[in-house]
Amino acid sequence: MNTDRITEKLSILADAAKYDVSCSSSGSKRKNLNKGLGTTGNGICHAYTEDGRCVSLLKILLTNVCIFDCAYCVSRKSNDIKRAAFTVQEVVDLTINFYRRNYIEGLFISSGIFTNADYTMERLVLIAKKLRTEHKFNGYIHIKTIPGASEEIIKEAGLYADRLSINVEMPTEKSLALLAPDKKRIDMIEPMKIVKQAIIENREEKKLFKNTPIFAPAGQSTQMVIGATPETDLEILYLANGFYKKMNMRRVYYSGYVPISNDNRLPAIGTPVPMVRENRLYQADWLMRFYGFEVHEIVDKNNPLLDMDIDxxxxxxxxxxxxxxxxxxxxxxxxxxxxxxxxxxxxxxxxxxxxxxxxxxxxxxxxxxxxxxxxxxxxxxxxxxxxxxxxxxxxxxxxxxxxxxxxxxxxxxxxxx
Amino acid sequence: MQLVLYDGTWIGFFSAIFEIYEYKIADPLISGREVEIGSIFSNSHKVHTDETKTRRVINKLRQKLSPVGFSQLYKTFLSEEKEIENVMFRFIRYALSSKNSIENNYADPDVLMLQQVSRKVHREKHRMEAFVRFQLTKDQLYYAVIQPDYNVLPLIMKHFKDRYADQRWLIYDVIRKYGIYYDLHKVSEVSIDFNFDCNDESSFAGIYNEEENLYQVLWKQYFKSVNIEARKNTRLHIQHMPKRYWKYLVEKK
Structure with a gap:
């Protein structure tokens, strides 16, 4: 392996993946029964970056080459940046070697979209399959579902992954149309429904046949960018509430927009990241999930914005x-x-x-x-x-x-x- | 007040409890350390560690405490905090004297203390599960050095054994000067007297696998690349990764 080249690739493909905020590695109880490598449990943060965020998974893109042009994304095709791609084997080797040294809980693999959705998604699934079958890897695997991927390939992904996620990206369809003209909300909602249904069926089947292989034991999650578009907290939290109630989402992540572009549809470079707002949204999210609050108690028509100075x-x-x-x-x-x-x-x-x-x-x-x-x-x-x-x-x-x-x-x- | 001296082990501690009851020591001060016995303690009692006595106390306690409560007691013991045995003794005495479970009575100072100390130890256990950094040697041993605040090796053993079932590993506690070693079948305690400085990289030169450096470089690069400069928050970073752990963390060294 050429040290300089692989280091450069890692820096490009980790840098491009870091705006996906999910770092969770819990919710799956994979045991190491085959005397292989790895377990999953409550989730461990092995390190924390200088911005204070948990590093639990090796979070990388397979490639940052992308045929889409989403304004908020660093990997958009019109952005003049260095492009790189890992081979499937390189991702597998990195994961195994980081894992064996106790650096990580597992892998979070995502990718820019090349050729088409299914072609991209197949490569991601291949990585997970290799890890599980060739390396007897029982650590955590999170696969990002590529919008528009077919039902068949999504269902295969769930057999190897602990968690599947697909990002809704923007709180409203209007914003999505404005900033991500290649993406349609239906391409995200459909895979969510497929995963939800597959999980329900799998759990039912497991009750009858104990040796049914488990499908996505850590469920699914999604993420939306906040502060890039004018939605209120009311719109954001109602959407999140819908995901929890109707899609059985395990987590909804809120990613404060980090200005990365001079596009006039977006906040200018240098605008502060809305970190307080992001924090308040997470607090509200916790109230809904662990404190028995209904969404309308947190925000309503008269109070569509969360207070910034108090929780x-x-x-x-x-x-x-x-x-x-x-x-x-x-x-x-x-x-x-x-x-x-x-x-x-x-x-x-x-x-x-x-x-x-x-x-x-x-x-x-x-x-x-x-x-x-x-x-x-x-x-x-x-x-x-x-x-x-x-x-x-x-x-x-x-x-x-x-x-x-x-x-x-x-x-x-x-x-x- | 009577000084009760035991051998400092978990087994020995319960023999001490047994003998406090056996000899009806009314006001014991338990110590596991060899201390200079001053004139105040002319009547010190030396505990004879005895497995049967220990077993009897443990069996009785298991009836009085839930598994969680018992494991809290063990964690508290591993804190090695000064005079913690006396808090543990009062907790045990309270548990044995009461008909109903007492372990959730947080209004009692000893119960609360036990809960809080055991939680600190638990947190340290969790930290070590996170902060162990193995380095691969030429003879395929994954080797790590830690310096935990509490004696957590007995607590992390199972986690590492389950997780790294197919690799030989050794985790060494430099403060308590012993380690745990997994030989692909079982974990055993080992005490090695390292005659070189664990921090001195040069004393390790030549023992590492040729790929070790590559993965350390890659990990450091990864750690740097995932940081978002615009969100810098040093306070939070240090709160989660206190500086005292840095010297054994590849990415912070």
């Missing part, structure tokens, strides 16, 4: 002060989860501990609950806030306690058009 849970609490204070000694677990400053772990701890003894503020503090935040919303025995606080006062008081880590790059949602 969506606090924001909801301030709009719904009539629900509080909640008595931590008697309230239902689901209600305790809704208290700002109390997370899933702590809510469980409270519910477990109160069986033994009445819980007071001192107990909560010791458990690690942020009392400064929670105290406006809870009651513990005869301990509670006596003053009748107004929402704006609570917000002010909480904000004055700590400087937000994001303060320097606050970029609120300024309407672009």
């Amino acid at each position: 969506p849970k606090l924001s909801w609490a301030l709009r719904n002060l009539q629900v509080f204070p909640i008595d931590v000694n008697i309230a239902d677990y689901k209600l305790i989860l809704r208290v700002p400053g109390i997370g899933v772990q702590n809510a469980k701890k409270i519910v477990a501990a109160r069986k033994y003894t009445a819980i007071g503020f001192a107990h909560l503090k010791k458990m690690g609950i942020s009392i400064n935040r929670a105290r406006y919303f809870i009651k513990a025995g005869n301990e509670y806030e006596i003053k009748d606080w107004q929402p704006s006062e609570i917000k002010h008081s909480i904000l004055s306690e700590g400087a937000s880590k994001y303060k320097p790059n606050f970029s609120s949602q300024i309407p672009l058009f």
Whole structure:
């Protein structure tokens, strides 16, 4: 292997793949039963980049040659950049050798589209097949579905991959048409439906026949670029909610647009990445998935944008002060989860501990609950806030306690058009 | 207060618990370290490690604790924190004296402490599963050096054995001066007295497989390429990868 050439290829093809934010390697329980190589479990972040993101998988493109011209993408065909391509064997060797050194949990393989969708997708599936069959590889494999790929090849992919994903890219069809004229939303929704159906059928079959090979055990995910187009958080979160409810998506990723082009359809180079907004969207996403919130409680017609200065849970609490204070000694677990400053772990701890003894503020503090935040919303025995606080006062008081880590790059949602 | 001295092992610790009950030591101070016994502890008790006694305590505890609770106790032991045995003893005494399970009573300071310390150890275990970096030697051994905050080798053994079932590997803890070695069949504890400095690359020259350097170069390149400069966030980076681990991480060295 020519060291310089392979290093150059890796730098080009990793660089082009990094805007796909998914790094998850959990949700699949592949055991190493054949005395081969690898296991999957809860997912491990083996490193963190200097921007603080988890490095769990070897995330690369097979090639950055692409026949499409999506304005937001660095690999678009009109972009004057260096192009490169790995061979199938090179990807296999890199994966195995990185894995054996405990650098990674597995492979996330995607590609620019060359020749046509099926031809491209077949190469990706071949990599996964080689890893699984020739190398007895039981590590994690995430395959990106190429928009427009046929049902047959998608179904084959699911036999080797732990996760399949296809990016919806833009929150609305209008934006997609504007920025990615070669792509149609239906080419993304169709594969999602195929995967969803195949997973359901596979799980049913597995109940009857234990040795049925498992199809995409870690399910499917998708991603949308945010901040490149004028959609509100309302539109984004409703779309995400639809994916969770109707497509059984495991994850929806929100990728704050990193300006990479002088195209006048997009924010100019130098515009800050909307990192705060991205963070708020993830918080809202967590509220829907783990905290029992319905999407309409987080955003609605009157509040289509998430607050940038406070998190969506606090924001909801301030709009719904009539629900509080909640008595931590008697309230239902689901209600305790809704208290700002109390997370899933702590809510469980409270519910477990109160069986033994009445819980007071001192107990909560010791458990690690942020009392400064929670105290406006809870009651513990005869301990509670006596003053009748107004929402704006609570917000002010909480904000004055700590400087937000994001303060320097606050970029609120300024309407672009 | 009476000093109870045991041999510092997990097995020995339970013999100590047994003897505290056996000799009705009312106010014990358990220590696994050889300490200079001052005049305050003229009446120190030396524990005789005995598998039968240990087995009896463990069996009793298994009835009182859930598997999770028992594993929390083990993790807490591996923290090696000063005087942690006394927290563990009070926790055990509370568990044995109570009819119902006590392990979720986080309002009790010892239960909470045990939960918190075991979680710290668990986090370190998880970190080591992430931060081990194997280097391939000429005789096909995947070799890694770590310097964990707690004694986590016993906890990570299974993970590495399951995952790397088809390669020989060795993980060495430089602080506690022992390692775990997998020979394609089983994992065993090994103590090697390295007479060279693990950080000194030159002392390793010549022992690595010829491809080792290539993959280290590629990994460093990959690590650099996936970073998005426009999103730089050093604070978050360091929070996730504390500097004390850097010297054994290929990509940060």
